[in-house]
Structure formats: C-alpha cells, structure tokens
Amino acid sequence: MAEPSAQVEGLVTALEANFCRVRLDGIDPAAAGELLCVRRTRLGKTGQRIYVGDRVRVEGIDWSARRGAIAAVAERRTQLERPAVANCSRVVVVVALEQPRLDPPQLNRFLLTAERTGVAVELVLTKADLVAPQDLQAWCARLQGWGYAPLPVSTLRGDGLESLRRRLQQPGISVLCGPSGVGKSSLINALVPALDLRVSAVSGRLQRGRHTTRHVELFSLAPGALLADTPGFNRPDLPRDPIELGPLFPEIRRRQAQASCRFRNCLHQGDPGCAVGDAWDRHPLYLSCLEAVLAEAEREGPRDSSEPASRRGDRSESRLDQRLRQLSRRRQRQGPADE
Numbered sequence: 001m002a003e004p005s006a007q008v009e010g011l012v013t014a015l016e017a018n019f020c021r022v023r024l025d026g027i028d029p030a031a032a033g034e035l036l037c038v039r040r041t042r043l044g045k046t047g048q049r050i051y052v053g054d055r056v057r058v059e060g061i062d063w064s065a066r067r068g069a070i071a072a073v074a075e076r077r078t079q080l081e082r083p084a085v086a087n088c089s090r091v092v093v094v095v096a097l098e099q100p101r102l103d104p105p106q107l108n109r110f111l112l113t114a115e116r117t118g119v120a121v122e123l124v125l126t127k128a129d130l131v132a133p134q135d136l137q138a139w140c141a142r143l144q145g146w147g148y149a150p151l152p153v154s155t156l157r158g159d160g161l162e163s164l165r166r167r168l169q170q171p172g173i174s175v176l177c178g179p180s181g182v183g184k185s186s187l188i189n190a191l192v193p194a195l196d197l198r199v200s201a202v203s204g205r206l207q208r209g210r211h212t213t214r215h216v217e218l219f220s221l222a223p224g225a226l227l228a229d230t231p232g233f234n235r236p237d238l239p240r241d242p243i244e245l246g247p248l249f250p251e252i253r254r255r256q257a258q259a260s261c262r263f264r265n266c267l268h269q270g271d272p273g274c275a276v277g278d279a280w281d282r283h284p285l286y287l288s289c290l291e292a293v294l295a296e297a298e299r300e301g302p303r304d305s306s307e308p309a310s311r312r313g314d315r316s317e318s319r320l321d322q323r324l325r326q327l328s329r330r331r332q333r334q335g336p337a338d339e
C-alpha cells in the first residue's frame with residue numbers, strides 16, 4: 001500500500017489548460033485515484049511535452065485536494081503527433097461513408113499517418129445507415145484491396161458495434177482519428193453510453209464537421225483497454241523522406257515481400273525492374289503523395305542553411321538532399337497533390 005506521501009505512477013488521461021489529469025495505478029478513480037497535476041518546472045525546462053497516454057511519476061500529492069505534480073515522464077513506446085497521443089497500441093481510422101462523403105485521397109492520407117506509428121491500423125466506416133447496401137459492399141471490396149478489413153458501423157442502427165467492441169477491448173490504448181463530423185465521439189458514446197460526450201451535426205453543402213471535440217481524452221472501455229477520442233482534423237501529415245512513403249502502403253509491402261525491385265531506393269514510379277508496378281487501385285494516390293512529399297522536401301530543403309536543420313524528424317538533411325537532387329530530375333509532371 002502506498003503511503004500518503006509516497007511517489008506513485010499513473011497515466012495521463014487528459015491535458016487541460018494548466019493541469020494534466022492523471023489516473024493513478026491500482027487506485028479506483030472514484031476514490032482519489034484521479035489527480036489534477038502540474039508539471040515540475042525542471043520538466044518544463046527540458047522542453048519535454050506531456051502527451052495524453054504518457055506514463056508519469058507523480059509526487060507532492062495532496063490527497064484531500066486531489067492535486068499533485070508530475071516528476072517524470074517514462075519513455076514512450078509510440079508517439080502520434082496529430083492527434084498527440086503517446087503509447088497507443090492501435091490507431092483506428094474513422095471515416096464516414098456519407099455526411100461527409102468518403103473521400104479516397106483524404107482517407108488515404110489518414111491511413112498513411114496511422115501507418116507511420118508502426119502499430120496496428122484498423123479502418124472503421126461510419127454512418128452505414130446512409131448508403132445503399134450495394135454501395136457499402138463496393139466500398140468494402142475496394143478498401144479490402146487497399147489491404148484493410150473495413151468495419152462498417154452505424155450508431156443509429158447499431159450495425160457493427162459489437163464487432164468494434166471486440167476489436168477495441170483488447171488491452172492497450174486505441175486512438176480514434178479521422179476528419180471532423182464522421183462520428184468519432186458518437187461511436188464512443190455508443191460503446192460507453194455513460195460518457196455522454198458532446199456531438200454535433202455536420203453542416204453546409206460539403207457536410208463538414210464543426211470540430212466539436214477540442215481535446216484528446218482517454219476513456220475506459222474494458223479493464224486495461226482505453227479509447228482516445230480526438231479532435232477531427234482534415235490534413236494529416238506525410239513523411240518527409242520519399243523513401244519512407246512506400247512501406248506505409250500494405251499493397252507495396254505485400255508485393256515487395258514476393259519480389260524486390262531492382263534498385264533498393266526504387267520509388268515505384270515506373271522505374272526499370274520495379275516489382276510494385278502500377279496495377280493497383282491506390283497507385284495514383286501513391287504517386288500524388290510522392291509528388292507532395294518531394295515538393296515539400298524541396299521547399300524545406302537546405303537552400304536556407306541558416307535555419308536549424310531539424311525542426312521535425314531525425315533524418316539527416318544531407319542524405320535527403322542527395323536523394324532529392326536525383327529525384328527531382330525524374331519528377332513526373334502531375335496535377336497538384338490532393339487536398
């Protein structure tokens with residue numbers, strides 16, 4: 001049993017203006033097991049940001065006021081930047097079939113962002129009640145071709161909710177991410193009705209969401225299984241290095257497991273000896289993302305060497321730069337990247 005003044009460990013479940021909410025290990029949250037914590041200033045000085053999902057050590061606990069201070073943050077196993085969540089074991093990409101209508105380039109970018117974490121990726125298609133059965137069938141077949149097992153759900157009719165619960169109640173943190181208005185908070189409400197999270201109707205001709213959820217927050221679904229609701233956002237990030245793009249596509253991974261391209265740094269744009277080819281549905285989306293990555297890398301390139309090289313990521317600029325020089329000669333002229 002921990003003494004009242006002992007250090008304890010816990011999990012950051014939410015970030016608020018000046019506080020982190022921390023759920024302590026082994027103590028019922030209702031019985032003083034959840035504390036509002038400030039960060040120790042020396043943590044602040046190292047510039048280390050605290051994420052929802054971080055494992056932390058708490059000290060200086062005032063049990064009656066349920067306050068404490070975060071003394072240390074444990075090393076992260078995984079880190080998702082947008083939404084900012086540490087230590088997730090599963091990313092659930094959530095898109096609506098309608099309202100807003102499923103947009104393949106946008107879904108593609110969400111999947112790539114999810115794949116970059118290196119954890120399991122699930123795909124959920126919401127608002128199944130708004131499409132005809134044959135359209136739903138066609139979407140599922142198409143997305144299976146992308147290498148996923150899409151799960152259609154409807155919070156209105158209850159379709160798919162028990163399958164989703166089964167997938168998400170394994171231990172670990174599952175992060176729901178996707179555009180605003182697709183029904184992420186509605187799904188969490190359907191799985192854990194007691195939460196009663198705020199949701200709001202999409203609006204306008206494009207049926208856009210209204211950014212109802214403002215912060216990342218963790219909720220319990222089953223013992224050891226947590227779900228993160230996140231604010232919707234519309235423009236997920238791509239990697240900086242073009243060579244990192246291909247492995248984010250299950251279709252490319254599968255083809256390369258069978259045969260390798262002649263060149264180790266093949267970018268699968270019709271290069272000689274390419275084992276990936278172009279006979280797959282997402283190939284045009286792959287090419288347009290590749291264009292976007294190349295254009296971004298060129299814009300950010302070391303031409304302005306006065307700038308610190310590593311604003312993000314840990315790739316060496318010089319290696320990237322060499323590759324860019326080779327690649328820009330081969331760039332295909334394509335329309336503007338999606339979005």
Ligand SMILES: Nc1nc2c(ncn2[C@@H]2O[C@H](COP(=O)(O)OP(=O)(O)OP(=O)(O)O)[C@@H](O)[C@H]2O)c(=O)[nH]1
Pocket residue numbers: 126127128129130153154155156157179180181182183184185186187198199200201202209210211212213214230231232233
């Ligand atoms: N027809 C239908 N509407 C749904 C379904 N699920 C959610 N909605 C509606 O979709 C709208 C948006 O739902 P939210 O849960 O707020 O969406 P969100 O993804 O959390 O949005 P943000 O918090 O803005 O990122 C609400 O009006 C919901 O009632 C569904 O299965 N069918």
Ligand SMILES: [Mg+2]
Pocket residue numbers: 184185186198199212213229230231232
């Ligand atoms: Mg929401």
Ligand SMILES: [Zn+2]
Pocket residue numbers: 261266267268269271273274275276277
């Ligand atoms: Zn290739």
